[in-house]
Amino acid sequence: MSNRYQGNIISATLVTPSTSAASGVWTVQEAKRFQEDGTWPIAGGVNIDYDVIAGGGAGGGGTYHGAGGGAGGFRSGTSLTLVPGNAYTITVGAGAATAATGAAGANGSDSSISGTGITTVTASGGGGGSNYSVSVTNSTGTGAGYGRDGGSGGGGGRPGGVGGSGNAGSYSPSEGNDGGDGVSSGSYGTGGGGGAGAAGQDGTTSAAGDGGAGKTTTAKSSNTTLGGGGGGGAYSSTDVGAGGSGGGGAGGASGSGTAGTANTGGGGGGAQSHTSGTGGAGGSGIVLIKAPQAASSTTGSPTTSSSGGYYYYEFTGSGSITF
Numbered sequence: 001m002s003n004r005y006q007g008n009i010i011s012a013t014l015v016t017p018s019t020s021a022a023s024g025v026w027t028v029q030e031a032k033r034f035q036e037d038g039t040w041p042i043a044g045g046v047n048i049d050y051d052v053i054a055g056g057g058a059g060g061g062g063t064y065h066g067a068g069g070g071a072g073g074f075r076s077g078t079s080l081t082l083v084p085g086n087a088y089t090i091t092v093g094a095g096a097a098t099a100a101t102g103a104a105g106a107n108g109s110d111s112s113i114s115g116t117g118i119t120t121v122t123a124s125g126g127g128g129g130s131n132y133s134v135s136v137t138n139s140t141g142t143g144a145g146y147g148r149d150g151g152s153g154g155g156g157g158r159p160g161g162v163g164g165s166g167n168a169g170s171y172s173p174s175e176g177n178d179g180g181d182g183v184s185s186g187s188y189g190t191g192g193g194g195g196a197g198a199a200g201q202d203g204t205t206s207a208a209g210d211g212g213a214g215k216t217t218t219a220k221s222s223n224t225t226l227g228g229g230g231g232g233g234a235y236s237s238t239d240v241g242a243g244g245s246g247g248g249g250a251g252g253a254s255g256s257g258t259a260g261t262a263n264t265g266g267g268g269g270g271a272q273s274h275t276s277g278t279g280g281a282g283g284s285g286i287v288l289i290k291a292p293q294a295a296s297s298t299t300g301s302p303t304t305s306s307s308g309g310y311y312y313y314e315f316t317g318s319g320s321i322t323f
Contacts, residue, residue: 057126065232068241069126070147071230105279150166153179175196181202195214196265211244259280
């Protein structure tokens with residue numbers, strides 16, 4: 001009697017897994033062996049889960065208040081089918097560079113997964129935080145102290161600066177949230193940068209807004225929060241905004257804003273007012289992949305691990321992956 005039956009996985013004898021066997025024709029032993037060592041071929045492709053996080057925006061520079069930078073866009077998905085033998089390009093976006101005194105923060109760079117047979121998955125760079133006197137155009141309009149649009153939006157500077165909008169890629173579900181607005185009147189707070197999980201806080205007459213909270217990953221062996229917005233700058237060192245959970249930098253308590261944490265996509269903190277401080281740089285992005293079998297090759301030196309029958313790849317720099 002044959003060891004294999006079309007459409008069944010029943011057999012009384014142990015067989016050696018074969019990568020040349022037809023799809024849909026497997027023994028119980030082969031299925032079990034695949035789960036143990038990953039040698040069973042996947043018909044039609046390898047279904048991966050992913051988190052793609054872009055680089056964070058920089059906080060606004062000093063002289064007057066600098067607002068918090070927005071977090072890089074954060075996109076998650078399941079069952080993205082990759083074709084065995086094809087190399088897929090992993091692009092990890094850089095965080096925006098430190099913003100000079102008197103300048104608005106720049107946006108971070110996009111991260112993506114791309115290659116033959118899939119629709120490219122792109123996360124948009126985080127929006128830069130505003131500076132008091134710099135005119136910026138965002139989805140609301142053009143004005144001094146407006147935050148930049150991005151994966152999550154940069155915060156608005158006072159007086160009345162409007163925070164940038166999140167979800168620059170117009171994705172569903174959304175890749176990020178809006179930056180907070182600067183206080184409409186008074187001498188204090190700028191807005192916090194938007195985070196992947198929550199909008200940045202608006203500034204008030206007594207304090208700058210905190211950066212928006214990040215979001216929990218789904219494709220990491222030990223999931224964690226990434227994509228926090230940067231805190232806004234204020235006149236007093238005690239009134240600056242806190243960075244959002246997930247790598248957002250705090251507003252400057254002694255001049256310059258704090259940088260977003262590397263490989264979190266966190267936004268940079270805004271500079272303290274009436275100083276020559278600089279806006280904090282945005283944190284670089286990261287791409288995370290969870291797969292049911294080991295990759296045949298990678299480039300870019302991702303961190304790899306396995307747990308519970310899955311294989312995990314953490315790209316902190318650009319590279320590629322092939323199954």
